[in-house]
Amino acid sequence: MTDTTETTGTGDTRSPGQVAILGAGVMGETLLSGLLRAGRPAASLLVGEKRSERAAELHERYGVEVVPNRDAARKADTVVVVVKPQDMGDLLAEIAPDLRAGQLVVSLAAGITTSFIESHIPEGVAVVRVMPNTPALVDEGMAAISRGSHCDEGHLAEAESLLASTGRVVRVPEKQQDAVTAISGSGPAYIFFVVEAMIEAGVHLGLPRTTSTELVVQTVVGSAKLLRETGEHPTVLREQVTSPGGTTAAAVRQLEDHKVRAAFLTAMEAARDRSRALAEGSS
């Protein structure tokens, strides 16, 4: 296995086969709309969705064919399973008779291992496990992909190409997926937590809530862009704002005194451990 940390940006133009998305909830619809925006023709996409009103809505909104799961699994080259982890066993049992060696199953379910999926489907079907995150909704997602045991470079490249339609993609060995879940999977929640805290602080300091929100959101967006576009280490960028004896130094001193850095480490260890426990429960 040759896992790398190479990252793929949006815009990969690898030629697509037929792709089925089974489970078009929040993440499934995000992927579906991203693939269409990235130029995949609606005719190359199939959706499996069990509720008929939801199926009609997706057909009307995106012009894609919505078919029973088993038909989708039979027709597609790549079958993307995007149901809740607790529904995965039932879905795999339903489609297993229609899967064949050479097809690719891509799972976006948190904590579901490739070995769990492989044990529910025919021998020789390739499996790729993905941990996406919600900024995929605005094409700024971060997805980490890991290969199962029957996966070749072409399968990994296809999974990468799918996920690149909603953001960036990195390849990791599967044993790192619990850490990925703790960092980028849950990561947006930590950032929103910090944003909430800063907005509240602005209100405490006497700013109108709308002004405080505008200041904080743009500061977060601008800081993220600065990190990405300069490629500088965050310490360098933080030091640029921190004059000796100045206002930022006074604030950072308080963050250090309150052990915020240590709290982040403990929080992410807890998320990693929870992810590991959930994965052990599923396999």
Ligand SMILES: NC(=O)c1ccc[n+]([C@@H]2O[C@H](COP(=O)([O-])OP(=O)(O)OC[C@H]3O[C@@H](n4cnc5c(N)ncnc54)[C@H](OP(=O)(O)O)[C@@H]3O)[C@@H](O)[C@H]2O)c1
């Ligand atoms: N949302 C996130 O931030 C996020 C981040 C990382 C990973 N994920 C992963 O993405 C997966 C989906 O999450 P989600 O937030 O998109 O959940 P969701 O909104 O509940 O979507 C799941 C969809 O699957 C449908 N479904 C369930 N069983 C099905 C079946 N047998 N055949 C076809 N469709 C079926 C559900 O329909 P009903 O509503 O009718 O049951 C629902 O529309 C999860 O495994 C999660 O771990 C999500």
